[in-house]
Amino acid sequence: MCESRVNAPDAGQRGETTRILLDCDTGIDDALAILYLAGLEGVSIVAAGSVHGNVPAPLGALNTLRVLELAGLDDVPVAVGAARPMAQPLQTAEFVHGEDGLGNIHWPMPRRRPSAEPAAQQIVRLAREQPGELVLLAIGPLTNLGLALLLEPELPRLLRRVVVMGGAVYRAGNATADAEANVWHDPEAAELALGAGWPLTLVGLDVTMQVSLAGDALAELQAASSAVGRFAWSILQHYLAFYESYYGARMCHLHDPLAAGIAVDSSLARYRRTPVHVELRGERTRGATRGSLPWWLNPPSGEPEVEVAVEVDAERFVRGFLDVLAGARAP
Ligand code: RIB
Ligand code: CA
Numbered sequence: 001m002c003e004s005r006v007n008a009p010d011a012g013q014r015g016e017t018t019r020i021l022l023d024c025d026t027g028i029d030d031a032l033a034i035l036y037l038a039g040l041e042g043v044s045i046v047a048a049g050s051v052h053g054n055v056p057a058p059l060g061a062l063n064t065l066r067v068l069e070l071a072g073l074d075d076v077p078v079a080v081g082a083a084r085p086m087a088q089p090l091q092t093a094e095f096v097h098g099e100d101g102l103g104n105i106h107w108p109m110p111r112r113r114p115s116a117e118p119a120a121q122q123i124v125r126l127a128r129e130q131p132g133e134l135v136l137l138a139i140g141p142l143t144n145l146g147l148a149l150l151l152e153p154e155l156p157r158l159l160r161r162v163v164v165m166g167g168a169v170y171r172a173g174n175a176t177a178d179a180e181a182n183v184w185h186d187p188e189a190a191e192l193a194l195g196a197g198w199p200l201t202l203v204g205l206d207v208t209m210q211v212s213l214a215g216d217a218l219a220e221l222q223a224a225s226s227a228v229g230r231f232a233w234s235i236l237q238h239y240l241a242f243y244e245s246y247y248g249a250r251m252c253h254l255h256d257p258l259a260a261g262i263a264v265d266s267s268l269a270r271y272r273r274t275p276v277h278v279e280l281r282g283e284r285t286r287g288a289t290r291g292s293l294p295w296w297l298n299p300p301s302g303e304p305e306v307e308v309a310v311e312v313d314a315e316r317f318v319r320g321f322l323d324v325l326a327g328a329r330a331p
Contacts (some may be wrong), residue, residue, distance in 0.1 A: 025053025049119025
């Protein structure tokens with residue numbers, strides 16, 4: 001249960017609640033992001049939708065229900081989203097997140113089932129019902145966002161803000177040398193989302209690769225006694241083993257939790273406004289995300305711009321993350 005919640009910096013200070021509409025491919029770091037949001041004061045998860053990516057969309061929805069249940073959020077509806085990308089075959093990443101998407105810990109089935117509504121339709125319905133209220137936080141491939149934009153062209157004017165974990169604008173990718181995984185899973189959807197003209201903050205590898213759990217931070221999480229802390233530590237084992245085999249060090253990045261943190265407290269990062277496009281035709285670079293360089297090299301194009309996070313206060317974020325996940329009175 002959510003016994004204690006840590007103050008979410010700017011939402012809490014303003015006395016407002018950040019109302020999150022989540023789109024996720026619940027694997028390990030998605031699960032950590034959900035638990036982190038659930039433990040923050042001044043944050044409300046209004047609904048969630050799953051999408052293909054780390055695991056198939058139906059399993060992603062069940063994992064999202066499992067994690068919401070652990071966090072005591074049994075009233076948050078979860079819709080199943082797009083089963084595959086718009087223009088390429090389905091690919092999933094069980095080698096990173098486990099066959100069950102949660103580090104192969106074989107957590108029990110959730111009490112609830114996903115709602116009947118497709119995730120893209122849920123996005124459109126809730127945006128129409130609560131115009132200007134919702135922050136759409138996308139921490140998986142962007143297929144549901146692309147579909148929602150095709151269903152409702154007014155969507156960019158119906159959402160308060162969109163925060164996307166994705167892309168690698170001024171640095172190398174992680175799925176390929178050029179492409180970040182969420183964009184790589186559905187480049188066409190990413191191009192639609194990045195060019196939609198809504199107030200979009202892009203939390204890409206440019207900043208998520210600066211934020212990691214290692215050494216003392218891992219030890220603090222390992223020592224957690226709460227149900228949430230113990231769950232987080234157990235699902236991390238598979239993730240840490242992947243990182244150790246891939247990067248040669250027992251550590252991991254917090255891609256999705258950082259995007260969640262920035263959705264609640266934008267002061268965690270600094271940004272560069274630029275149009276961002278996705279390479280769709282490059283035989284070897286498909287899924288790359290490229291922004292402009294300083295204006296004197298690329299005069300303003302008049303195209304829709306996004307806010308690319310380019311620097312982050314990693315220490316402040318990790319401290320806040322651990323206060324929730326490992327906190328003595330964590331949910
Ligand atoms: O590149 C990192 C992203 O890909 C994260 O959202 C992770 O969950 C995977 O989906
Ligand atoms: Ca994800």
